[in-house]
Amino acid sequence: MIKEEILKLVKNIVPEDIHFDIEFQEDGKFGHYSTSVAFALAKKEKKLPSIVAKEIIEILQKNTLFEKIEIAAGGFINFWISKDVLRGELKNILEKKGAYGQNKKGSGKKIRIEYVSANPTGPIHIGNARGGPYGESLARVYEESGYEVLREYLHNDVGGQIDKLGETLWYWYEKKLGKDATFPEGGYQGEYLEEVVTAALKKFENKENITVARLTEFGLDYIFENNMGVLKRMGILFDLIRKESELISSGKTQEAIDITKKKGATKENEGALWFSPKDEFLEDREAVIVKSNGRPTYFASDIAYHKEKFESGYDFVIDVFGSNHHGHVPKLQALTKLFGYDSEKFKVLLYQFVRVKRGNEVIKMSKRAGTYVTTEELLDEVGRDNVVFSLLSSAPTTHIDFDLEAVKQKSMQNPVYYVQYAYVRARSIGEKAGTFVLDPTIDLSYLHTNEDLFLIRKLIQFPEIIDMCVSDFEVHRLTRYATELARAFHNFYEKEHVIGEKEEIFQARIFLIEATKIVFENLFRVIGINIPESM
RNA sequence: GCGCCCGUGGUGAAACGGAUAUCACGACGGUCUUCGAAACCGUUAUUGGGGGUUCGAAUCCCUCCGGGCGCACCA
Numbered sequence: 001m002i003k004e005e006i007l008k009l010v011k012n013i014v015p016e017d018i019h020f021d022i023e024f025q026e027d028g029k030f031g032h033y034s035t036s037v038a039f040a041l042a043k044k045e046k047k048l049p050s051i052v053a054k055e056i057i058e059i060l061q062k063n064t065l066f067e068k069i070e071i072a073a074g075g076f077i078n079f080w081i082s083k084d085v086l087r088g089e090l091k092n093i094l095e096k097k098g099a100y101g102q103n104k105k106g107s108g109k110k111i112r113i114e115y116v117s118a119n120p121t122g123p124i125h126i127g128n129a130r131g132g133p134y135g136e137s138l139a140r141v142y143e144e145s146g147y148e149v150l151r152e153y154l155h156n157d158v159g160g161q162i163d164k165l166g167e168t169l170w171y172w173y174e175k176k177l178g179k180d181a182t183f184p185e186g187g188y189q190g191e192y193l194e195e196v197v198t199a200a201l202k203k204f205e206n207k208e209n210i211t212v213a214r215l216t217e218f219g220l221d222y223i224f225e226n227n228m229g230v231l232k233r234m235g236i237l238f239d240l241i242r243k244e245s246e247l248i249s250s251g252k253t254q255e256a257i258d259i260t261k262k263k264g265a266t267k268e269n270e271g272a273l274w275f276s277p278k279d280e281f282l283e284d285r286e287a288v289i290v291k292s293n294g295r296p297t298y299f300a301s302d303i304a305y306h307k308e309k310f311e312s313g314y315d316f317v318i319d320v321f322g323s324n325h326h327g328h329v330p331k332l333q334a335l336t337k338l339f340g341y342d343s344e345k346f347k348v349l350l351y352q353f354v355r356v357k358r359g360n361e362v363i364k365m366s367k368r369a370g371t372y373v374t375t376e377e378l379l380d381e382v383g384r385d386n387v388v389f390s391l392l393s394s395a396p397t398t399h400i401d402f403d404l405e406a407v408k409q410k411s412m413q414n415p416v417y418y419v420q421y422a423y424v425r426a427r428s429i430g431e432k433a434g435t436f437v438l439d440p441t442i443d444l445s446y447l448h449t450n451e452d453l454f455l456i457r458k459l460i461q462f463p464e465i466i467d468m469c470v471s472d473f474e475v476h477r478l479t480r481y482a483t484e485l486a487r488a489f490h491n492f493y494e495k496e497h498v499i500g501e502k503e504e505i506f507q508a509r510i511f512l513i514e515a516t517k518i519v520f521e522n523l524f525r526v527i528g529i530n531i532p533e534s535m
Numbered sequence: 536g537c538g539c540c541c542g543u544g545g546u547g548a549a550a551c552g553g554a555u556a557u558c559a560c561g562a563c564g565g566u567c568u569u570c571g572a573a574a575c576c577g578u579u580a581u582u583g584g585g586g587g588u589u590c591g592a593a594u595c596c597c598u599c600c601g602g603g604c605g606c607a608c609c610a
Contacts, residue, residue, distance in 0.1 A: 021551050029555095036553050039590070049590075073554050074590080119610065160609055244610090272608050291608040298610045326539050327605045352540065355603075393559095394548055399541050399603055413573085415559060421573050429570050472551080480549065483558065490574055499570045513570095535573070 001103075002081055002089065003464045005065060006033055013056055014041050022079075024461055026484070028450075031070065031078030032457060038075040049075025086453060087444040089460040093515040094438060101462045101522045105470070106147030112240075112309060113139050115320035116231060117154040120223045121165045122192055124230055125372035126402060127353040128322050132375075133388045133528055134351055134396055135320040136236045137478060140526045141469040150314070152240040154305060157220050158248060159298055164188065166216035172197040173215055177207070196222050230376045234388055235528040242308075247301045256304035257289060257296065265338055275299065277334045287331055299331070306332060310341035317341070323350045349473055351396035356403075373402075382414075385529040389416035392527060393479045415483050420532050422486035422493075423520040427533070429498050429513050436510055446508035451492040455512065458488040459519045466526070478527050485523070489516055 006022045014020070020037035038053035045052065053071045060069055068080040093100045115135025118124045124132075139149045156162075168187035172194045175181045200218045204210055231237075247253045257273070260266055265277040271292030289300040309317045319332065329348045336343040356373050378387055393415070394400055447456065465481045468474070498509040524531045 019551085023551085023553085026557080027555095034554085036591095039553075043590085076554065121610095156610055158610095162610095164609095270608080274608090288608045293608075295608090297608075302610095322604090323540065324604055325610095328610095329539090350540080352603075397540060398548075401547080403547090413560060417573055418559080421571085425571060425574080432570055468551090476549085480558080487558085493570080494566095494575045497570065535571090 001463050001467065002065070002085065002460065003033060004467075006035075006079060009060060009063065009065070010035060010037055010056065013059055015044070018044065024464065025078070028454070030072060030076065031068075032081045033079045035077050035079075036075070038071075038077060042075065053077050081457075083445075083448070083453065086456050086460065087447060090444060090447075090456050090512065090515050091440060093459060093518055094440065094511065097518055098522060100518055101466050101526070102144045102146065103463060103467065104146045105467075106142060106145040109146075109315040110148045110150070110313070111142055111316040111318065112150035112152055112312070112314050113142070113318040113320065114152045114154060114309075116236070117156070117321075118227055119156055119161060120220050120227070121161050121188055122190070122223065122372070123374040123376060124227050125374055126356055126378055127372065129234075129375040129378075129387075130351050130354050130391050130396070130400075131320050131322060132231055132234050132236050133391045134349075134475060136234070136528055137392060137475045137526060138318070138320070138349075138469075138473060140528070141466055141475060141478075144466045144526060145470045147316075150240055151236075151238045152242060153238045155224060155241055155243045156298065157224075157243050157245045158301075159244070162216065162220065165193075165219060166212050168193050169197055169200075169215045169219045170212050173200070173210065176201060193219070226376075230374075230379065233379055234375075234384055242305060244298070244301045244305075247304045248296065252304040252308070253296050253301045256307050257300050259307070260289065260303060260338065263338055265334075275303070275331065275334075277338065302332070303335060303338075306335045307339050310336065310339045310346070315345065317346045319346075319348045321348060321350055323352045326350055347473070349396065352399045354391075354400045354402050356401075385416045385420070386414045388528050389414060389419075389479055392476055395474060395476050415479070416529060417535070419482045419486040419520075420524075420530070421535060422489040423517065423524070424532055424535050425493055426489060426513050426516045426520065430510070430517065433499055433506075433510055433513075436507075438511060438514060439507070442507055442511055443504065444508050444511065446505045447512060449496060451495045452509075452512065455488045455492045455516065458485050459515055461485075462519050462523060478523065482520075482523055482527065485519065 003022050003024065010020070010022070014037060018037065018040050020035055020040055022033050022035050025031055025034055038049045038056060041047075041056075042049040042052045050071060053075050056077060057069050057071065060066065065082060065085055066079055067082040070078045070080075072078055096102075113135055115131045115138075116124070116128065118128055135151075139151050142149050164184065164186055165188060167184035171181045171183055171187065176197060196219050197215070199222055200210070200215060201207055203218065204214075228238075260275065261273070265275060266289065267274050267276040267286075272288050273290035275287045275289050287299050288297050289303065290296050306317075321328070329350070332348060333343060333346065335341075336346050375387070447453065461481070462485075465477055469477055496509065498506060498513060500506075501509060521531050
């Protein structure tokens with residue numbers, strides 16, 4: 001990674017407490033990379049930034065990594081990388097192939113990431129679907145960095161919501177048998193649960209002998225399997241499904257309650273047991289863990305679950321939740337204290353719910369009211385790549401308004417096609433070129449035009465992007481980068497030729513084409529979209 | 536009422552406190568007798584208002600306005 005090399009070189013010069021970064025420059029006029037380190041250092045040393053920059057440059061100038069270093073705008077340091085270094089990196093891509101972009105920073109470390117964890121009372125809707133591609137690409141990015149990743153999902157299969165699910169299913173069941181039935185208060189609206197009952201009736205032989213419990217169990221499994229199927233369509237597979245019912249039946253929930261109590265983090269009030277830790281995470285916000293009727297709440301199981309996460313020997317624990325859970329976050333953070341886990345190593349990442357519109361009308365995403373747009377519907381309508389790429393295109397804190405009609409209409413203009421088309425174009429050149437041998441000792445100095453060199457610069461940025469995602473979880477950078485890389489390639493394609501050029505240029509360019517294909521393939525894999533052969 | 540998040544071209548978004556705010560869509564005007572025109576090249580903004588901190592603010596602080604989401608013996 002060139003960026004990292006520059007960073008190291010500069011770090012050797014400036015004091016440790018100076019914080020700075022090396023920035024990739026899209027537009028070459030401020031160099032290939034730049035830094036504003038001189039401003040920070042100048043402040044500390046009470047000198048002029050331009051003087052400080054000059055001192056830094058004098059030390060770096062001899063380094064063969066650079067072709068040129070300049071001071072600009074009173075203190076920015078702009079680096080131009082030697083062309084041979086850039087070309088050398090290109091060879092690196094061909095050498096590493098599928099492993100290009102990976103690094104070993106997380107080698108030997110383990111991380112567990114929980115995401116989606118949708119309630120099993122209905123299909124996954126677009127509102128919470130965002131957590132899928134987000135959590136998944138985060139997992140992939142960590143894998144690229146050498147971490148061992150556990151993808152986990154909490155199946156909330158007990159509690160009041162499940163009772164309501166059962167009641168609603170029972171209503172449909174009785175109705176289908178021709179009995180008089182009234183829709184349960186607070187039951188789940190919509191036709192979906194009727195479909196579940198239809199499926200249940202197909203399965204059960206003795207239709208008269210069905211109990212609420214059996215129906216509920218069937219419904220839970222049915223909905224869960226369907227949801228897993230939808231996630232799988234988006235390329236998401238979990239390593240661990242933790243069922244809340246198992247946490248309870250194994251005694252882990254009770255054990256967690258006992259320990260919490262013993263540690264003095266509870267209090268009793270009106271017959272219920274409350275979580276009430278005394279630390280900076282929680283001022284006056286408390287939560288019930290055992291109801292006055294003796295039943296543990298969801299939070300009791302969540303304590304057990306997080307205890308398990310914290311004590312499992314993992315180096316990092318990440319939860320990806322919808323922002324509607326943000327009130328829950330301080331309580332979870334308090335658990336790190338309780339179980340002696342480094343709070344720096346536990347991160348709750350929140351994403352804003354996707355709001356859906358039909359024209360000007362906002363569709364409220366409610367399972368209870370049955371008013372939601374399912375992820376499956378969207379996948380059917382516009383396809384996986386489109387859905388994944390779109391959901392991953394904006395920062396998780398952005399409030400996305402999804403206009404369903406517009407999305408359907410615009411699906412063919414989604415940037416994902418722009419990106420995939422670039423890859424297909426590269427591929428097609430490779431195919432047209434027929435058989436050729438890639439010689440690793442090839443002379444790449446024939447790659448010298450602006451388009452050649454910019455494409456190389458963009459390609460070798462890939463490992464840097466991966467590295468950045470790991471450090472700040474901003475995986476939407478990946479789709480952004482994909483669009484930029486595609487543009488670099490399309491520009492190259494318009495202005496330069498491969499086939500028909502004289503042999504030396506052809507050899508060098510076909511090398512560049514192969515490198516482009518490799519980076520796109522690796523990138524698509526990390527984003528979680530298809531690697532198309534043609535379009 | 537209290538807390539969390541957001542406000543950037545006509546639209547949807549991007550931008551570790553950095554330089555002339557970046558893309559896509561839409562609109563208008565150009566580019567195919569050579570590797571796929573699903574592409575390329577032009578034109579289209581004083582980052583919701585007002586203060587402050589800083590050499591430098593879309594970004595940090597205060598305040599106002601507008602929007603989303605939480606504040607249960609639900610999960």
